[in-house]
Amino acid sequence: MSRLILNRRRLLGLGAASGASLILSGCDQFDFLGQRNDPVRDFLERANSLTYAAQRALVGQQAMAREFSESEIRQGQRPNGSTDPRQNVELYRDLIAGNWQAYRLRITGLVETPKEYSLTELANMPSRTQITRHDCVEGWSCIAKWTGVPLSRLLDEAKVKPAAKFVVYHCYDMMGGGLSAPEPYYTSSDLIDAFHPQTIAAYGLNNTPLPVENGAPIRIRIERALGYKQPKYVHTIELTDSLTPYGLGQGGYWEDHGYDWYGGI
Ligand SMILES: Nc1nc2c(c(=O)[nH]1)N[C@H]1C(S)=C(S)[C@@H](COP(=O)(O)O)O[C@H]1N2
Numbered sequence: 001m002s003r004l005i006l007n008r009r010r011l012l013g014l015g016a017a018s019g020a021s022l023i024l025s026g027c028d029q030f031d032f033l034g035q036r037n038d039p040v041r042d043f044l045e046r047a048n049s050l051t052y053a054a055q056r057a058l059v060g061q062q063a064m065a066r067e068f069s070e071s072e073i074r075q076g077q078r079p080n081g082s083t084d085p086r087q088n089v090e091l092y093r094d095l096i097a098g099n100w101q102a103y104r105l106r107i108t109g110l111v112e113t114p115k116e117y118s119l120t121e122l123a124n125m126p127s128r129t130q131i132t133r134h135d136c137v138e139g140w141s142c143i144a145k146w147t148g149v150p151l152s153r154l155l156d157e158a159k160v161k162p163a164a165k166f167v168v169y170h171c172y173d174m175m176g177g178g179l180s181a182p183e184p185y186y187t188s189s190d191l192i193d194a195f196h197p198q199t200i201a202a203y204g205l206n207n208t209p210l211p212v213e214n215g216a217p218i219r220i221r222i223e224r225a226l227g228y229k230q231p232k233y234v235h236t237i238e239l240t241d242s243l244t245p246y247g248l249g250q251g252g253y254w255e256d257h258g259y260d261w262y263g264g265i
């Protein structure tokens with residue numbers, strides 16, 4: 001553990017004095033990294049310089065989001081934001097018309113082996129099912145049951161390159177329009193959240209195939225983050241070392257419009 005701390009301090013460019021608050025004595029001390037409002041975690045986020053190796057080393061230390069029982073599912077998942085990209089995205093309309101045969105989930109960017117998966121391939125991989133609570137910043141929550149492939153598995157198959165620091169989730173649906181130019185929805189996470197055991201590429205909701213209104217055919221669940229960090233209609237997952245090239249550079253559609261990048265609960 002002391003080597004990890006040293007590495008992190010070096011990565012963050014901290015001198016011995018400025019890093020004083022990061023000097024920790026045991027593994028238990030790392031639990032704070034699972035608490036989203038912790039000032040040290042905030043500091044690490046702002047530093048935005050943890051490498052792949054350093055972020056992976058922290059994955060095991062992460063807290064799990066609370067899981068619920070079947071009886072706590074009170075209603076269907078309330079659709080919000082984009083609910084039907086068929087209306088303005090021809091490609092999406094065609095994919096549905098073709099019964100998703102042509103759909104591929106792509107893993108690209110800073111990976112050794114770019115990958116693409118059909119829905120059938122994803123459905124045949126080991127899956128994870130979890131009942132969690134979705135919290136939207138607009139002031140509502142829903143408990144729902146999500147089924148999908150652990151994202152860590154897909155990322156491991158693609159072999160994330162050491163230079164990667166962020167994962168960008170690209171979606172089919174277009175936001176804005178009217179007076180502003182349409183912008184595709186996207187969001188992003190660090191590698192800690194991407195490799196978290198509850199982070200899944202979900203194709204099932206409450207024992208049915210994921211409906212269009214909730215993000216068919218694939219949405220990513222990042223269970224310890226707010227609703228806008230749960231991208232629907234995902235077609236591409238891109239590993240990168242910088243969020244600057246995407247949208248307005250803040251790491252997501254809502255993030256570009258003022259929401260916090262971290263979006264933790
Ligand atoms: N592609 C895409 N993903 C999105 C959105 C969106 O508009 N488009 N809205 C976000 C917001 S703000 C919320 S609360 C949830 C809503 O998911 P739901 O429709 O399944 O409830 O999706 C998030 N992911």
Ligand SMILES: [Mo]
Nearest residue numbers: 136137227228
């Ligand atoms: Mo939301």
